[in-house]
Amino acid sequence: MRADARRNREKVLKAGRKCLADDGFDAQMEDIARRAKVGVGTVYRHFPTKDALVEALAAERFKGLTEKAREALDNPDPWAGFAEFMHYSASVQANDRALSEIMGARPEVMSEAAEESGLFEPVSELIAKAQKAGSLRRDVVPEDVPLLMCGLARAPRRGSKGPESNWERYLGIVLDGLRAPAITKLPPPRG
Amino acid sequence: MRADARRNREKVLKAGRKCLADDGFDAQMEDIARRAKVGVGTVYRHFPTKDALVEALAAERFKGLTEKAREALDNPDPWAGFAEFMHYSASVQANDRALSEIMGARPEVMSEAAEESGLFEPVSELIAKAQKAGSLRRDVVPEDVPLLMCGLARAPRRGSKGPESNWERYLGIVLDGLRAPAITKLPPPRG
DNA sequence: ACATAATCGGAACCTGAGTTCCGATTCCGG
DNA sequence: CCGGAATCGGAACTCAGGTTCCGATTATGT
Numbered sequence: 443m444r445a446d447a448r449r450n451r452e453k454v455l456k457a458g459r460k461c462l463a464d465d466g467f468d469a470q471m472e473d474i475a476r477r478a479k480v481g482v483g484t485v486y487r488h489f490p491t492k493d494a495l496v497e498a499l500a501a502e503r504f505k506g507l508t509e510k511a512r513e514a515l516d517n518p519d520p521w522a523g524f525a526e527f528m529h530y531s532a533s534v535q536a537n538d539r540a541l542s543e544i545m546g547a548r549p550e551v552m553s554e555a556a557e558e559s560g561l562f563e564p565v566s567e568l569i570a571k572a573q574k575a576g577s578l579r580r581d582v583v584p585e586d587v588p589l590l591m592c593g594l595a596r597a598p599r600r601g602s603k604g605p606e607s608n609w610e611r612y613l614g615i616v617l618d619g620l621r622a623p624a625i626t627k628l629p630p631p632r633g
Numbered sequence: 634m635r636a637d638a639r640r641n642r643e644k645v646l647k648a649g650r651k652c653l654a655d656d657g658f659d660a661q662m663e664d665i666a667r668r669a670k671v672g673v674g675t676v677y678r679h680f681p682t683k684d685a686l687v688e689a690l691a692a693e694r695f696k697g698l699t700e701k702a703r704e705a706l707d708n709p710d711p712w713a714g715f716a717e718f719m720h721y722s723a724s725v726q727a728n729d730r731a732l733s734e735i736m737g738a739r740p741e742v743m744s745e746a747a748e749e750s751g752l753f754e755p756v757s758e759l760i761a762k763a764q765k766a767g768s769l770r771r772d773v774v775p776e777d778v779p780l781l782m783c784g785l786a787r788a789p790r791r792g793s794k795g796p797e798s799n800w801e802r803y804l805g806i807v808l809d810g811l812r813a814p815a816i817t818k819l820p821p822p823r824g
Numbered sequence: 825a826c827a828t829a830a831t832c833g834g835a836a837c838c839t840g841a842g843t844t845c846c847g848a849t850t851c852c853g854g
Numbered sequence: 855c856c857g858g859a860a861t862c863g864g865a866a867c868t869c870a871g872g873t874t875c876c877g878a879t880t881a882t883g884t
Binding site: 675 | 833
């Protein structure tokens with residue numbers, strides 16, 4: 443691949459990260475091109491479609507999540523490890539509108555990216571460890587995490603400017619709801 | 634107003650409820666017209682704009698919420714009253730995609746509808762009562778309710794068919810997170 | 825029943841945003 | 855340094871979906 447091509451590809455990715463984080467899926471290809479100081483044609487040469495670009499960037503983010511989940515497994519306190527991962531996930535989503543939209547409204551994209559990045563396994567372990575330690579309620583399953591995450595990411599975005607959001611309040615409440623012992627009985631998971 | 638006009642208005646509202654509940658804001662005016670067995674022109678005579686229709690229907694829903702909140706105040710058990718309201722709100726949103734989108738992504742519309750319907754007052758009372766009774770954590774404020782609600786409504790919609798959703802699991806977790814005593818300390822609310 | 829005016833229906837219009845296309849430009853091997 | 859191929863840029867195209875418009879239709883007062 444020619445040198446300028448690779449350079450432009452990077453510029454597109456960088457611009458895409460910023461625009462998608464700010465405006466979510468509504469971000470416009472022209473804006474991305476402009477920010478990358480590149481023509482739209484160039485964007486399309488590297489990513490045949492807007493979806494393709496979005497998915498490529500989503501994959502990046504999921505890789506980051508997986509890494510963080512593995513890292514959190516090293517935390518000697520199982521509950522702290524679990525909470526650490528939840529906090530990281532929430533903050534990532536709070537700063538990336540596109541990611542939270544995918545979590546909330548594109549199950550296919552999400553489950554594929556999760557698959558690809560191997561996110562499921564370390565998250566399951568985090569949960570199992572915390573449950574075994576008696577700090578996480580017994581009736582949560584790994585599938586609940588995206589469920590909770592999605593809410594975490596979406597709720598906060600009142601208006602759209604800056605990270606003046608309440609996601610940390612939200613996370614605090616959810617974390618307390620996840621602690622053992624459970625009080626409210628949950629219906630069995632479906633899906 | 635002529636008799637047929639009023640009749641058509643009702644048909645449009647009914648069709649709008651159904652289409653918006655199913656497809657959210659993406660519902661198309663043509664679909665609504667078709668379902669109402671009416672031309673698009675007729676829809677536009679009654680509601681000058683898609684937004685106007687959406688807002689009219691949102692107002693309906695908020696009226697229902699307000700009513701339910703007042704009703705829940707009669708519950709002799711303050712916590713049960715609060716939970717009853719939360720459960721009702723969540724189920725309404727789980728069955729109305731447009732409503733949950735408004736809650737999640739249109740603060741202006743939401744706060745206006747909430748204002749209009751007088752929702753804030755009974756909700757504040759519900760919270761105050763449950764806190765006084767010692768069953769609801771002290772650090773929640775009325776503004777947290779939409780925050781939580783939004784998540785409740787959004788997370789569940791994996792795929793888009795039917796109410797095969799997990800919102801009740803979600804609600805159960807959040808309710809436990811709202812119980813006193815709080816463990817995780819929340820940052821102060823902003824906004 | 826008739827005149828009049830409101831209402832209806834849906835084709836046509838307009839706008840915004842994703843995508844395509846191709847002449848101009850830039851890179852790289854000989 | 856040159857030729858040709860890969861890459862670039864952005865004007866033009868396309869299509870979807872909200873909105874407008876107006877001749878046809880239907881309700882209401884006399």
